[in-house]
Amino acid sequence: MPATDMTITDQEREHPTQQAASEVTADTAVDTAIAYRSPTSQQVKHVSARISLRAKLLEIWHSRELMSFLVRTEVKVKYKNSILGFLWSMLNPAMTIAVYFIVFKIIVRSTVPRFVIYLFAGVLVWNLFSSAVTSATSSLVSNSGLVKKVSFPREVLPISEVGTACVFFSFQAIVLAIVLAAFGYAPAWNYMWLLIPAFLALIVFTAALAVLLSSINVYLRDTHHLLEIVLIAWFWGVPIVYPYSSAMGALSRHGLGFLYLMDPVAPVVVTFQRAIYAIVSYIPPGSTTRVFTLPTGGQMWFLKLDLGVLAGSIALFLISLIIFGRIEGNFAEEL
Amino acid sequence: MDKNNSIEVHDLSKRFKLYHEKATSLKEKVVNFRRSVFEEFWALKDIDFYVEQGETVGIVGRNGSGKSTLLKCVAGILRPTSGEVLLRGQISSLLELGAGFQPELSGRDNVYLNASLLGIPVKEVTKRFDEIVAFAELEHFIDNQVKFYSSGMYVRLGFAVAINVQPDILIVDEVLAVGDETFQAKCLDKIREMQRNGTTILFVSHSPDLTKKVCSRAVVLQEGNMVFIGEAKDAIDSYHDIIIEQKLLDAESSRNTSGEDKMITIESVSLKSPTGQTVDRIDSGSSAEIAVQYGAGSGLDDCVFIVEIQNDSGTIVFSSNTDSLEYYPTIKQGTGVINFTIDTLPLAGGVYMANAAIRKRGTSNDYDRFDRACTFKIIAPGNNLGIVETPVHVKLESLNNTVSI
Structure with a gap:
């Protein structure tokens, strides 16, 4: 029996020598075996019907490297074999903005000044959210080969889709910065720091939905299709194309204004617009009444809003993980 | 833990x-x-x-x-x-x-x-x-x-x-x-x-x-x-x-000869010990008998009986037939048994299956064939791997005097 010809004391195990690890020959087999076993790799792994939330969070934390590889793979593969490559990730929002600009500025004659910047700030946030949630929802199903054959924390798949969306988000953000600089439009510098809590709130909320929907989609493939429809309506529920005050005003008259900001995406969008677009109100030509494009609150108002979303999103993320953990045991069979 | x-x-x-x-x-x-x-x-x-x-x-x-x-x-x-x-x-x-x-x-x-x-x-x-x-x-x-x-x-x-x-x-x-x-x-x-x-x-x-x-x-x-x-x-x-338990059940159910009109059919194949009892396990190296029972619809004199033994990976480890043994049976209508007596069966321990076939002499056409008709186990004393089990002796011989150190 192989076990009998080697005796590893705990002391030896805890002090592996780097030198021994570098050569592998039959003669040094016993030494190298000791060297490979670093103390951290000796932790005990449990596989049972239930997994605790703490264990799950730890697993995800330990899979950071894996997630970064999955993100890199996704980014590399997405536009592989296409001539324009990464340009496609810019062309998509460019087209969206062009279409809305033509429809609302030229056809409907919206009076919002610097309309492109207003649109861009909203679309930037929305694209991150919608593309991440859409691709994450089908991530487990489209990677069924992996889920069925390889053991790794499955939450990593939807979460790394959020990471991939963040990469494309940053490309688009650079374009936005270039556009701002080119036109000489100044953002509201004193509101810029709010982008950090807003962005955090957005990715936690997106990740929460990604984890939840990806697991449900394994059992109910309708989820993916349903989501596409819901996203269309959701887009119009957020002030991206029209000014904040037009929807808020209508809802407030019925005392429902609070509902508008209950949508976790809306506070993030208005924060981005407040910092990047920065025109809170304007007087349309030929009119004397002021139109409010953005909420009039100060920095603290926005901060409270974003931290509220962040807190709610963290709770939702934990609930999503619990639900995911409950049903992931059968993923390999269901796929 | x-x-x-x-x-x-x-x-x-x-x-x-x-x-x-x-x-x-x-x-x-x-x-x-x-x-x-x-x-x-x-x-x-x-x-x-x-x-x-x-x-x-x-x-x-x-x-x-x-x-x-x-x-x-x-x-x-x-x-x-x-x-x-x-x-x-x-x-x-x-x-x-x-x-x-x-x-x-x-x-x-x-x-x-x-x-x-x-x-x-x-x-x-x-x-x-x-x-x-x-x-x-x-x-x-x-x-x-x-x-x-x-x-x-x-x-x-x-x-x-x-x-x-x-x-x-x-x-x-x-x-x-x-x-x-x-x-x-x-x-x-x-x-x-x-x-x-x-x-x-x-x-x-x-x-x-x-x-x-x-x-x-x-x-x-x-x-x-x-x-x-x-x-x-x-x-x-x-x-x-x-496997043997399962195979015995399978063999009974798998052979379905009804509806076929054959001149001669193999009804069963069994392994017998030297004392003539049907067995499903024998010791490696001992003698064994493979009995092929047939049923003939008419008299035939061009039958070649073939028996084969295959191991669990499907390799034929033994094969013999009446022609190579220079035995030319004349079959009368009715049932009968052909016995192949193997003096020693030096196979390694494991599961084996016997196949039987009756071929028309001079052709490659089988009158009938019954694969995996009988499953049995060979019990080997040694721990040797491979296909054949046979007594082995080992000794050390020192060659120091011929090697200059």
């Missing part, structure tokens, strides 16, 4: 739901609500065993006995329905080679991706990268996209990653059946090296010989139950008993 153990499996059970028609859309779920048509199926029932650090334990069983489910539960791919598995250290599994490969990426990127799926830190992979590539014999192709790899290259790379990352526990499922013979031998060498290095291995193979060669102990599964655990040799023995 005992500190000498690498793997502990406690009362592990796994239930599958077998859906007659799986509802995956909302409409179907609603329509079939409370009428979900499934049967419960226990793929594993109360499995309980442990593997000591550095030990190699095999899992044997017929198809559908739960081997793969057990491996998947241990590997953490499936969650057990009840019970738990405890594992100590870094785990690597050879369940499906190259399962995580992304065809659009280069071999190099895939090595990193695959290793990180197994939970190996990047710096560890970088350290072993050249070793992995050399093992896979892909030095010239490592920067090519994996989609251009041949299936052999694909599997070699998958194997090289999984095995060269120095896991504490290795889970192996049937993968030694891939690649050409040279690569298989290389893989086996690597597994032996890992055994020497103290890697714990859980091993599934369909080859009883390989299991005996590689494993110190083995678990025998039958329909999800653990029916035996112990020395690999005894486990294989117990596994062979299961």
Whole structure:
């Protein structure tokens, strides 16, 4: 029996020598075996019907490297074999903005000044959210080969889709910065720091939905299709194309204004617009009444809003993980 | 968890739901609500065993006995329905080679991706990268996209990653059946090296010989139950008993000659001991008799009776026929028995099956053929592997006087 010809004391195990690890020959087999076993790799792994939330969070934390590889793979593969490559990730929002600009500025004659910047700030946030949630929802199903054959924390798949969306988000953000600089439009510098809590709130909320929907989609493939429809309506529920005050005003008259900001995406969008677009109100030509494009609150108002979303999103993320953990045991069979 | 153990499996059970028609859309779920048509199926029932650090334990069983489910539960791919598995250290599994490969990426990127799926830190992979590539014999192709790899290259790379990352526990499922013979031998060498290095291995193979060669102990599964655990040799023995039991049942039901109009048919084939009793096990090296019972519809004088013995991997290890024995029987209408008496049957221990055929002399047409008509077990005293069991003597002869030191 192989076990009998080697005796590893705990002391030896805890002090592996780097030198021994570098050569592998039959003669040094016993030494190298000791060297490979670093103390951290000796932790005990449990596989049972239930997994605790703490264990799950730890697993995800330990899979950071894996997630970064999955993100890199996704980014590399997405536009592989296409001539324009990464340009496609810019062309998509460019087209969206062009279409809305033509429809609302030229056809409907919206009076919002610097309309492109207003649109861009909203679309930037929305694209991150919608593309991440859409691709994450089908991530487990489209990677069924992996889920069925390889053991790794499955939450990593939807979460790394959020990471991939963040990469494309940053490309688009650079374009936005270039556009701002080119036109000489100044953002509201004193509101810029709010982008950090807003962005955090957005990715936690997106990740929460990604984890939840990806697991449900394994059992109910309708989820993916349903989501596409819901996203269309959701887009119009957020002030991206029209000014904040037009929807808020209508809802407030019925005392429902609070509902508008209950949508976790809306506070993030208005924060981005407040910092990047920065025109809170304007007087349309030929009119004397002021139109409010953005909420009039100060920095603290926005901060409270974003931290509220962040807190709610963290709770939702934990609930999503619990639900995911409950049903992931059968993923390999269901796929 | 005992500190000498690498793997502990406690009362592990796994239930599958077998859906007659799986509802995956909302409409179907609603329509079939409370009428979900499934049967419960226990793929594993109360499995309980442990593997000591550095030990190699095999899992044997017929198809559908739960081997793969057990491996998947241990590997953490499936969650057990009840019970738990405890594992100590870094785990690597050879369940499906190259399962995580992304065809659009280069071999190099895939090595990193695959290793990180197994939970190996990047710096560890970088350290072993050249070793992995050399093992896979892909030095010239490592920067090519994996989609251009041949299936052999694909599997070699998958194997090289999984095995060269120095896991504490290795889970192996049937993968030694891939690649050409040279690569298989290389893989086996690597597994032996890992055994020497103290890697714990859980091993599934369909080859009883390989299991005996590689494993110190083995678990025998039958329909999800653990029916035996112990020395690999005894486990294989117990596994062979299961096969014989099953084969005897199969043979009775599988032969269906009704509706065929044959001039002569083989009714049964049986193994008899020297005393004339029908048996299903005999000692290696003893004499045996194979009795072929036939039923003839008319008189025939051009019949050649053939008997064959095949081992469990399908190799014919013995074949004889009446023509080569210069025996030319004249068959009368009715039933009769032809007896082949074999003076010594020096076969290695294991499960064998006898085939019989009646051929028309001078042609390659069979009047009738009955394959795997009879299953029996050879009991061998020695521990030798291979096909033939024969007494062996060994002695040491010193050649010091002829060698100048």
